[in-house]
Amino acid sequence: MRRTIENLEESKIREVANAGLGRPDVLAFWFGESDEVTPDFIRQAAVDSIQRGETFYSHNLGLPELRTEIAQTMSRKHPLHGNAQPIAMERIAVTAGGVNALMLAVQALVDPGDDVVAVTPVWPNLTAQPLIMGAHLRTVPLQPVNGAWTLDLDRLLAQITADTKLLIVNAPNNPTGWTLSTEEQRAILDHCRRTGTWILADEVYENLYYAPSAQGCAPSFLDLSVPEDRLVVVHSFSKSFLMTGWRLGWMVMPPALTVPMGKLIEFNTSCASVFVQRAGIAALQHADDVTPRVVAHLQACRDALVPALQALPGLSLATPQGGMYAFFQLPGAKDSLEVAKRLVREAGLGLAPGNAFAPEANGWLRWCFASKDIARLHDGVARLADWMQRAPK
Amino acid sequence: MRRTIENLEESKIREVANAGLGRPDVLAFWFGESDEVTPDFIRQAAVDSIQRGETFYSHNLGLPELRTEIAQTMSRKHPLHGNAQPIAMERIAVTAGGVNALMLAVQALVDPGDDVVAVTPVWPNLTAQPLIMGAHLRTVPLQPVNGAWTLDLDRLLAQITADTKLLIVNAPNNPTGWTLSTEEQRAILDHCRRTGTWILADEVYENLYYAPSAQGCAPSFLDLSVPEDRLVVVHSFSKSFLMTGWRLGWMVMPPALTVPMGKLIEFNTSCASVFVQRAGIAALQHADDVTPRVVAHLQACRDALVPALQALPGLSLATPQGGMYAFFQLPGAKDSLEVAKRLVREAGLGLAPGNAFAPEANGWLRWCFASKDIARLHDGVARLADWMQRAPK
Structure with a gap:
């Protein structure tokens, strides 16, 4: 096997997700994916095509x-x-x-x-x-x-x-x-x-x-x-x-x-x-039947999540103008991967570690806010806030 | 762009198929694909999954x-x-x-x-x-x-x-x-x-x-x-x-x-x-509901096509023990691609040129015998036989 391929980094996001395997109580925001099913009419077009042969x-x-x-x-x-x-x-x-x-x-x-x-x-x-x-x-x-x-x-x-x-x-x-x-x-x-x-x-x-x-x-x-x-x-x-x-x-x-x-x-x-x-x-x-609704909902998600995170003591993040992620620096966090795994185990909160995206983003965490139910985001913030209060530094 | 990619050969098979574009009368055996739709129960499993979300x-x-x-x-x-x-x-x-x-x-x-x-x-x-x-x-x-x-x-x-x-x-x-x-x-x-x-x-x-x-x-x-x-x-x-x-x-x-x-x-x-x-x-x-039937039918296709081709004067081919192709040398054919294009234009017969697969197979033609209707194979052989008789060498 090529050394180049062996050396490719395994997904640190998946490593965190694996730490949560079999834990249905984890609120997962680690992957870049909405939790909403594809709209009916899009699925129906595929079904019709399959049925047409x-x-x-x-x-x-x-x-x-x-x-x-x-x-x-x-x-x-x-x-x-x-x-x-x-x-x-x-x-x-x-x-x-x-x-x-x-x-x-x-x-x-x-x-x-x-x-x-x-x-x-x-x-x-x-x-x-x-x-x-x-x-x-x-x-x-x-x-x-x-x-x-x-x-x-x-x-x-x-x-x-x-x-x-x-x-x-x-x-x-x-x-x-x-x-x-x-x-x-x-x-x-x-x-x-x-x-x-x-x-x-x-x-x-x-x-x-x-x-x-x-x-x-x-x-x-x-x-x-x-x-x-x-x-x-x-x-x-x-x-x-x-x-x-x-x-x-x-x-x-x-x-x-x-x-x-x-x-x-x-x-x-x-x-x-x-x-x-x-x-x-x-x-x-x-x-027009899908994307404007999706974008408006994502904006509502963003506007629910980001101010709530900004209100936590010491968190550093700006309001993103695009995408579906809040990316923030956690005070005192040195190794994002380690922090993300602890958040899964100790807070039931699933986030992606910043060092999955670049070494310079170590200490940061990515939160995908594409959540059908905005209340899930608030629950997640509550878990983070609680963990930050009680976690040993 | 990379020279390596520019130099990759374009598909000679597709070049022949393009020569037959807009010619619904062409009997096409050029691609490696059966003309039979995927069985119902397999399609249904996909439909059920899509409908489940x-x-x-x-x-x-x-x-x-x-x-x-x-x-x-x-x-x-x-x-x-x-x-x-x-x-x-x-x-x-x-x-x-x-x-x-x-x-x-x-x-x-x-x-x-x-x-x-x-x-x-x-x-x-x-x-x-x-x-x-x-x-x-x-x-x-x-x-x-x-x-x-x-x-x-x-x-x-x-x-x-x-x-x-x-x-x-x-x-x-x-x-x-x-x-x-x-x-x-x-x-x-x-x-x-x-x-x-x-x-x-x-x-x-x-x-x-x-x-x-x-x-x-x-x-x-x-x-x-x-x-x-x-x-x-x-x-x-x-x-x-x-x-x-x-x-x-x-x-x-x-x-x-x-x-x-x-x-x-x-x-x-x-x-x-x-x-x-x-x-x-x-x-x-x-x-067991699909593959044995597919294979038995392909064998019947092979056993219809290969002896009929072997009966044509000067054609060189063996009975294949596997796959879904008859591969034969046409007497006097020097450039498979040219012959394959002529067969499309002059005989309404679509075959793949041997030099698509290696220079040493120039002069050969590939016939995919995966045909739902075996009579199509006989019609194709009749077109080839007729063309061989009348075509200028």
């Missing part, structure tokens, strides 16, 4: 109907794109989840030994993928300022040179809730055009955005780019449509990448199931 | 119920395994199709620059995967003898040295129908134990086996190995259960590979959909 292979890049629906959705959200050209369906590939789109992009772009830069803290999959492909990975950490993780733009740009093959950035960010402004995206894109660096933008949380905006979503590199830019933007049905378990995502790529990407999909998974893609079509066609 | 993430390695069912199935088929120890469920990983299991195994085992040997002709995905990972690939061709592609065992073993990280072998073979005997498998396994070489055995056609056998399936490396051998055996639900479009497969691996494989699945696709896995559980629990 759509059980055969399909096109590597996805059903043309789905690619068209995705292209139209993305064009509506990003009308400035490429001097107001709509995003062509030929630039869309349908994948087995957002994570699969990210892995395929890294396979397409990164040769062994290539220099890759990633902005951290970030969910661990994004930094593991270039390592799997044999790349040389460098990380550029955000800095916590009054509980808000903040980008030093000049520092990032200084790290991206003509030798840098790929920049990986996830904003709105998991776990910190950090977002990129349009101005920052423009500076990054301009710089990467000069250095010839590809940008892999994980924008799966773009709809989960709580700041005022014209299009009702976070700023995107797609707002600024032309089709030929070295840019791959990755999306997922998971968060905006409550479809985590369906494993359906997509990427927007330059036209020149489409044919090679079809080959890579053939060699990785061949295609997404037709009946899963039918669910995706239904979701996009009736997005 | 099983739409969340699941374990990276698959549902424990499915892994247990797979382990029991494999243990029944390969009772000699590891001195009659059953195959433990901990050695099973559920994947997004057989091709995904193969890709994950290559990711786990092959470092950039590693020496990899593959037996050819073989379906192109198997040789593309090590190239994607930056490996150095060498191929060892089978030799056609009276229309039957045959292994020169000594020649193969001589190519596998202590520097060889991985041997890739697909038997029963797509496209040739070549199978490995138990004695050959033993010789290969013994040799690879000495050189420290991993074996990646694509055995997805093991149930599609037409020679007499004790267990009703092709010989497997699992019959001879112990759990700790450097061996990964890959399977799929696609062929034995008419489930191509479901993208569900699995691998059997040494215990030491399980934890790293769980990480790789997390970073590639995260997990298979629960409702798809429920379909897999139903399929395995009632395999």
Whole structure:
């Protein structure tokens, strides 16, 4: 077995969850997933497809109907794109989840030994993928300022040179809730055009955005780019449509990448199931029946949880403008993993440890606030407050 | 974009199929897929799961119920395994199709620059995967003898040295129908134990086996190995259960590979959909209601097609002992791809070109005989015979 693969870190989140196995009393907020089932009409579209007998292979890049629906959705959200050209369906590939789109992009772009830069803290999959492909990975950490993780733009740009093959950035960010402004995206894109660096933008949380905006979503590199830019933007049905378990995502790529990407999909998974893609079509066609409600509920969750956490003595956290996580520093916590395991055992509270996302986030904890029942969040805060009072330091 | 990825061959099969686009009169036998819908009870298991609301993430390695069912199935088929120890469920990983299991195994085992040997002709995905990972690939061709592609065992073993990280072998073979005997498998396994070489055995056609056998399936490396051998055996639900479009497969691996494989699945696709896995559980629990019928029908297809092809003047092919393909040499054919395109245009017959599988198979054509209606096969042969008579050489 490859040393590289043995050395990949096991999920610290799963390690905490394992500490809670068989403990039905644990209030779990460790995974990045809502506890709400996929809406009926989306599930029904898949059921209808299965019952019609759509059980055969399909096109590597996805059903043309789905690619068209995705292209139209993305064009509506990003009308400035490429001097107001709509995003062509030929630039869309349908994948087995957002994570699969990210892995395929890294396979397409990164040769062994290539220099890759990633902005951290970030969910661990994004930094593991270039390592799997044999790349040389460098990380550029955000800095916590009054509980808000903040980008030093000049520092990032200084790290991206003509030798840098790929920049990986996830904003709105998991776990910190950090977002990129349009101005920052423009500076990054301009710089990467000069250095010839590809940008892999994980924008799966773009709809989960709580700041005022014209299009009702976070700023995107797609707002600024032309089709030929070295840019791959990755999306997922998971968060905006409550479809985590369906494993359906997509990427927007330059036209020149489409044919090679079809080959890579053939060699990785061949295609997404037709009946899963039918669910995706239904979701996009009736997005207005789902996503605004999901986002409004998540905002209500955020607005319940974050002030309650901020009221606890010594906790450091800012209100996240995007995503579905509260990320906070616990006073006195040195090893997040150890603290998270203790919280499971001693308080029945399941959170994700910050050092799962970067060493610099040790001492921090991630709380996924995607909870159908907001009262669960209050119960969780009560458990944390109680534990903080009685726990030995 | 990586030169390696640009240089990956596009599917010649798809190139032929594209030549037939919009031609509903073409009799298509180009893809490796039955034209029969997945059985009702398997589809119903997925529908029930979706309706129950099983739409969340699941374990990276698959549902424990499915892994247990797979382990029991494999243990029944390969009772000699590891001195009659059953195959433990901990050695099973559920994947997004057989091709995904193969890709994950290559990711786990092959470092950039590693020496990899593959037996050819073989379906192109198997040789593309090590190239994607930056490996150095060498191929060892089978030799056609009276229309039957045959292994020169000594020649193969001589190519596998202590520097060889991985041997890739697909038997029963797509496209040739070549199978490995138990004695050959033993010789290969013994040799690879000495050189420290991993074996990646694509055995997805093991149930599609037409020679007499004790267990009703092709010989497997699992019959001879112990759990700790450097061996990964890959399977799929696609062929034995008419489930191509479901993208569900699995691998059997040494215990030491399980934890790293769980990480790789997390970073590639995260997990298979629960409702798809429920379909897999139903399929395995009632395999006797599906697979024997599928195999008997495929054998009837083979026994209709192969003698009819052998009766055509100058055609060279042997009766395949496994798989679902007739692979034959057409007299005077130099460029399989060109011939296959002409057959589409001039005869309305869709076959896969031999040079899609290896340069040494140029001049050969692959015919997938998985046809629900056997009369379609006869119609196809009539078209071929007619074309051979009238076509300019």
